[in-house]
Amino acid sequence: MSNIRFEQIEGKILGFYALIAGLGILVLAALGSVYYMEHHGHFVTGMNNRIVWGMPHVFALFLIAAASGALNVASISSVFNKKLYKPLSRLSGLVALSLLAGGLMVLVLDLGRPDRLIVAMTEYNFKSIFAWNIILYNGFFVVVAVYLWMMFERRMNRFSRKAGLVAFGWRLILTTGTGSIFGFLVAKQAYDAVIMAPMFIIMSFAFGLAFFILILMASYQWTNRPLGDAVVNRLSNLLGVFVAAVMYFVAVYHLGNLYLAENTGVENFILFDGGIYTKLFWYGQIILGELIPMALIYHPATKGNRSTLGLASVLIIIGGLIQLYVIIIGGQAYPMELFPGKEILEGYGGVAQYSTSLPEMSLGVGGVALAIIAVTFLVKLLAFLPESLADDVDDPHHKG
Amino acid sequence: MSKTLNRRDFIKTTSATTIGVATIANGITLTTFAGTNKTPVTNEKRWGMLIDTNKLSEIDIDGMVSACKKEQGWGSEVHSTGNQKPGWIKKLKVKDKATGKVSNLALMCQHCEEPPCVDVCPTNASMKREDGIVLVDKHLCIGCRYCMMACPYDARSFVHETLSNQKEHMPRGKGTVESCTMCVHKIDKGEVPACVTSVNSDAVIFGDLYDASSKINQTLKTIQSAQIRADLNLNTGVRYSGL
Numbered sequence: 001m002s003n004i005r006f007e008q009i010e011g012k013i014l015g016f017y018a019l020i021a022g023l024g025i026l027v028l029a030a031l032g033s034v035y036y037m038e039h040h041g042h043f044v045t046g047m048n049n050r051i052v053w054g055m056p057h058v059f060a061l062f063l064i065a066a067a068s069g070a071l072n073v074a075s076i077s078s079v080f081n082k083k084l085y086k087p088l089s090r091l092s093g094l095v096a097l098s099l100l101a102g103g104l105m106v107l108v109l110d111l112g113r114p115d116r117l118i119v120a121m122t123e124y125n126f127k128s129i130f131a132w133n134i135i136l137y138n139g140f141f142v143v144v145a146v147y148l149w150m151m152f153e154r155r156m157n158r159f160s161r162k163a164g165l166v167a168f169g170w171r172l173i174l175t176t177g178t179g180s181i182f183g184f185l186v187a188k189q190a191y192d193a194v195i196m197a198p199m200f201i202i203m204s205f206a207f208g209l210a211f212f213i214l215i216l217m218a219s220y221q222w223t224n225r226p227l228g229d230a231v232v233n234r235l236s237n238l239l240g241v242f243v244a245a246v247m248y249f250v251a252v253y254h255l256g257n258l259y260l261a262e263n264t265g266v267e268n269f270i271l272f273d274g275g276i277y278t279k280l281f282w283y284g285q286i287i288l289g290e291l292i293p294m295a296l297i298y299h300p301a302t303k304g305n306r307s308t309l310g311l312a313s314v315l316i317i318i319g320g321l322i323q324l325y326v327i328i329i330g331g332q333a334y335p336m337e338l339f340p341g342k343e344i345l346e347g348y349g350g351v352a353q354y355s356t357s358l359p360e361m362s363l364g365v366g367g368v369a370l371a372i373i374a375v376t377f378l379v380k381l382l383a384f385l386p387e388s389l390a391d392d393v394d395d396p397h398h399k400g
Numbered sequence: 401m402s403k404t405l406n407r408r409d410f411i412k413t414t415s416a417t418t419i420g421v422a423t424i425a426n427g428i429t430l431t432t433f434a435g436t437n438k439t440p441v442t443n444e445k446r447w448g449m450l451i452d453t454n455k456l457s458e459i460d461i462d463g464m465v466s467a468c469k470k471e472q473g474w475g476s477e478v479h480s481t482g483n484q485k486p487g488w489i490k491k492l493k494v495k496d497k498a499t500g501k502v503s504n505l506a507l508m509c510q511h512c513e514e515p516p517c518v519d520v521c522p523t524n525a526s527m528k529r530e531d532g533i534v535l536v537d538k539h540l541c542i543g544c545r546y547c548m549m550a551c552p553y554d555a556r557s558f559v560h561e562t563l564s565n566q567k568e569h570m571p572r573g574k575g576t577v578e579s580c581t582m583c584v585h586k587i588d589k590g591e592v593p594a595c596v597t598s599v600n601s602d603a604v605i606f607g608d609l610y611d612a613s614s615k616i617n618q619t620l621k622t623i624q625s626a627q628i629r630a631d632l633n634l635n636t637g638v639r640y641s642g643l
Binding site for chain 2: 038040043047048050051053111112116117123124128130134181185188337338339341342344345347348352353
């Protein structure tokens with residue numbers, strides 16, 4: 001294992017610059033959208049006083065969840081001491097930091113007053129989950145950066161396990177905080193469930209690993225470095241397990257809610273008669289984002305095939321975005337129960353309408369692009385990637 | 401004082417000074433916000449409102465909404481559409497599912513004793529004054545809208561566009577959140593909220609909930625009243641009867 005050699009990618013080929021340029025255009029488009037939205041005000045978006053968080057929050061929370069999940073590969077190596085994952089640890093930390101940067105960019109730039117970011121950094125209300133999240137997100141950068149440094153610097157290698165443990169603990173608390181943004185909202189029927197915190201953790205496992213696998217396979221493919229089946233198949237199995245776990249939590253969340261009479265309204269809305277939200281839930285989240293990827297990962301006909309694993313990862317990412325859309329937008333669209341036992345005839349109620357606007361979408365996509373640019377640049381700048389992940393290099397016990 | 405300053409003392413002194421400065425700074429912000437108030441706001445008072453839906457007509461409610469718009473200067477936004485328009489106070493028509501009884505009521509910020517908006521606000525922009533009035537400090541609001549997610553009464557609005565011709569006592573800003581202030585600028589001058597003044601009957605009573613001699617206190621003692629979403633235990637300052 002000590003034979004693993006890390007090396008920067010050359011990045012002199014046309015493809016590298018084309019990738020950076022393409023993603024750069026997306027980031028510029030996002031910044032242009034932000035200028036447009038902030039200059040005119042949020043009336044140019046699809047958001048309103050009922051749907052106060054729109055598409056940017058779907059992307060932001062997705063990326064933040066995925067960020068903490070992407071660190072898992074490193075955690076498995078350092079916390080659970082699985083040697084196979086050790087060569088992947090550096091990339092895992094890098095993907096985690098990059099995704100978080102992308103997510104935070106989207107979150108911050110959708111604020112009504114992003115120019116007051118300094119207020120958010122200096123005025124803390126410690127009863128607010130958001131205030132805690134600001135600390136947790138900033139802390140994540142520091143903790144993972146230190147962890148990476150310990151992995152990079154030979155003299156510090158002996159501390160890397162301890163740093164990995166801290167990072168693992170931190171990311172669990174961070175995702176708990178992200179899930180709790182919704183879990184602690186008593187006002188809305190769709191939220192106010194503590195299960196949202198662990199559900200977000202398991203969602204982060206799946207989304208983060210899907211991103212990680214795509215980035216790993218793409219970078220080895222495009223740089224012509226060997227990537228053995230042992231490591232890819234192991235990651236593929238792990239991804240399948242995570243998706244199954246997400247499905248379990250989704251089932252418990254909805255079945256639990258259905259049991260409570262006060263929540264049957266919103267459950268019927270999401271599961272049966274919510275129009276677009278019901279369609280997105282069943283076709284998008286469950287079938288496209290969970291069942292098909294599971295089939296691609298485990299079916300004997302497609303098992304072990306890199307292309308289908310890539311497709312499964314893409315579907316998990318799309319399904320994850322849809323899942324957050326259903327949670328965030330669907331949860332707001334369903335009216336609050338202002339008067340239990342009464343029907344509101346006028347003045348409030350009904351399903352709130354939302355249709356996303358181009359600038360919102362562009363901001364969200366820009367966040368993803370920023371994350372990928374960061375990874376692309378940094379693997380050229382620093383030695384994040386092992387020059388070979390061939391089976392005999394990565395896994396000495398591999399029988400091939 | 402022959403003792404040299406050691407590190408612990410230094411930290412103690414600096415922390416004390418920092419806390420002191422922070423307290424003063426906070427005070428300044430709040431005083432500026434309260435405007436004309438000369439005596440400090442204390443928790444000996446708790447401002448509240450009692451709305452009798454049996455006495456309140458639909459015309460009364462329309463009058464309350466107009467009075468609020470006029471007093472606070474909202475409602476003439478040109479670009480905001482549908483749910484983007486602000487609604488500091490709105491008219492609701494509610495039907496009892498069992499009896500079919502229809503009630504009309506005015507719904508605004510309920511000025512909770514335990515306001516969820518204040519709990520979730522990351523920057524302390526959402527705040528509750530000692531006398532129970534829940535406000536947004538427009539200088540601290542970063543426009544994250546978490547308070548709007550948390551409010552069980554749909555009482556808050558986000559300013560979706562650039563505004564002009566604002567009222568001097570009520571600065572509103574694009575990209576920040578706003579809601580009923582219970583006309584704090586009038587209360588601090590000993591006056592009554594604009595919506596209450598607009599109703600020519602005792603269908604809406606305003607006053608100090610704690611003051612045993614106040615009309616609101618005495619009425620609440622004798623009649624049956626309710627808080628909206630009382631199950632959430634927020635102990636609202638706005639109460640309703642006849643619902």
